[in-house]
Amino acid sequence: MSPATAAAQLADRPQRFYLLDASRALAAFAVLFWHYQHFYMPLGTNVPAKGYSLREPLHGLFGLWYDHGHFAVPIFWMISGFVFAAVYLPARHSTRAFAVNRFARLYPLHLLTLVLVALLQIAILAKYGTHWVYPYNDAYHFLLQLFFAGSWGLERGASFNGPVWSVSVEVLIYVFFWVVHRWVGRFGLVLPVVLAALFFLLSLMIPATPLLACGQYFFVGVALYIVHTALWREERLLALIVAIAFPIGVFALYRGLMVVGLPGVFGSLLLILCAAERYVAPRARGLLGAVGDTTYGMYLWHVPLQLMLFVLLPAAMIPHLADSLWFLLLFLGGTIAVARISYVAYERPMRDWLRQFARKRVASRPQVGAL
16 A cells, blocks of 8 residues: 555544654754763864763763764654655645745754854854864855755865754755655655665765765655554554564664664654654643744754854853853753744744745746636
C-alpha cells in the first residue's frame, strides 16, 4: 500500500505530531548545551580552554548533552524527514506552494540573525582585533550565507551564525525530496530506504560531507513515516519492531556506529512518540505546539546572544561567569524567551505575509485565454 493510500484510509490519524514538537525542543536544548563551550573559547580560536568541561555547571547531570549535543543535528534531520513526508506525501501540493512555504518559514529569521551576527562580529573585531569562534566573516561568505549556501562545499570554513550550516545543507535535501517525493508515494518504503543507503555509501566515499549525512538521516525519517502510517494502530507489531531496533541501536552507539545507532535508538523513540500521539491531552497540545514553533528560533538565536555578551562584557570575565549555574539558567531561559518573542512578533507575521503576498501575485496574473 502506498503512503498516500494509507493516509487516505486513516482519516483520524494525527494532523500534527505534538510529541515530535517536544522532541525537537529537547534536541534544541542539546545543541544549546553543546555550544555552551563557546563561552570557554579564547577569542580568535574555536577550541575551548583546557579543562573547560570540569567547569561547566551541572556537568555531571547534563554531561551527555554537554559532550555529545552535536548528535542532536541528525535527530533534527530525521524529524524533518518524517514531518515532510507527513505533510507532502498524503496530498498533492504545487511546487510553488512548497517553495513559498519553505522560504517563508526559514528565510526571514535566517536573514535577520545573519545581519545581526555580521554587525556583532564587526563589533568584536573593533573591540578585540580578532573574531569570535567562527572566523570566515567576509563578504564572500556573507554572500554564500545570504543564499543559504554557507555549507554547500563552496565555503572555506565556518562563518557568521555557525549553527545554520545544518539548515543550509537541509535546504538542498528539501529540493531533492521534492523532486522524488511522488516516486516515494509510488514505491512506498523501498525508495526512502534505498536513498538513505545510497547517501550513506556516498558518505563513505566522500567523508566529512554534511550534505550526504543530512540526506541519509532525512530519508530515514521519511521511511519512519511510512512505517508509522502502516503500523500506528498495530501496537503489538510496532512494539516488536522497537524491541528489536532499540537494543541494536544502543549496542551500535556503544560501539561508536552512529549511522546505525542514531536511527535505531531515536527512530524507535520517534515511532513510539507518534503512536502515543492520540493520547496527548487537548490542553497539552497548545503548549507543545508553542514549544515546537520556538525550536527554530532557539537554534538560530543562541549564537547571536552569546556574541552580544562578548560585545557587552569583557571577554576575560565571561568564562568565569559561565562557571555558575545562574549563568547557565540565564542563557537557556534567555534563549527560549527571545526565540518565543521572535516567533510571535517576527517569524510568524513574516511567514504569513510572504505566503499571502505569493498568493496575491498568483491571483493577479491574467488567466490563460482571459479577455
